[in-house]
Amino acid sequence: MELLEWDARSYDSLPLPHRRWGAGVLERLALSGDESVLDLGCGTGRDAELLLDAFPQGRVVAVDGSAQMLAQLRSRLADRLDRVTVLEADIREPLTLDDSVDAAISVATLHWLPDHDVVFRSVAAALRPGGRFIAEAGGAGNVAAFRAALRDVSGSDGAEVWNFAGVDETRQRLEDAGFVDIEVGLVPDPAHLERGEQLEAFLATVLLGAQLRELPPERRRPLVEAVAERLAEPVIDYVRLRLSATRP
Ligand SMILES: C[S@@+](CC[C@H](N)C(=O)[O-])C[C@H]1O[C@@H](n2cnc3c(N)ncnc32)[C@H](O)[C@@H]1O
DSSP states (O other), X not given: OOOOOOOHHHHHHSOOTHHXXXXXXXXXXXXXXXXXXXXXXXXXXXXXXXXXXXXXXOEEEEEESOHHHHHHHHHHTGGGGXXXXXXXXXXXXXXXXXXOEEEEEEESOGGGOSOHHHHHHHHHHHEEEEEEEEEEEEBTTTTHHHHHHHHHHHSOOSTTTOOXXXXXXXXXXXXXXXXXXXXXXXXXXXXXXXXXXXXXXHIIIIISHHHHHTSOGXXXXXXXXXXXXXXXXXXXXXXXXXXXXXXX
């Protein structure tokens, strides 16, 4: 399947819970300040910006498959690009870096990747010994009400698009990739939106990108409106998979 392009400007204009999720991941990383950090699925670079602002000696290896997201990242970090390595890559495939990194993060991305064995092995190979990997993404049970609404209006709940993994399988995959000190959990974290334009922009930009891409332009807005209308409340019932692990 082709990589999905993202509407980076719309993405950055939305009240995304991703900001909070990213800040939480960085906090759990507990950096001392001079580390290099791999950000898998870095998007428009918000978490890279947080990190570079907090740590003037810090460096980021920012990896994403969307040219639009990376263009927005380059513009956001224009005055700090000397501390950023930007890689446009499809992380469904094994990733090889020139130099190892001290830590790795991934925010709201793993559920777009069908094979977490591949991803976890890429991260393990990129980390120096002792390096930490902290990530969060949609997990088992994520956006169940939204998926039911989508199924009602389109006949499919998006199972072919997302990989919402559970705790035990994720722990096993991290172990198989050679990680230790593994912690994995699932946390409900609903996002409350305003009905109308905000909810519809959120659905179109964040959740329905893969479905909309398959439709002719004139059928896109009706799908978004139908799903929005079908939701009993303007709430995205997120359930987050949170993980941390160390490369021995
Ligand atoms: C929901 S966004 C999260 C972006 C950012 N981490 C944040 O929290 O705002 C998911 C990101 O994963 C990227 N992505 C999805 N599948 C990918 C793939 N196969 N290879 C590389 N990047 C991918 C998308 O381009 C997008 O930027």
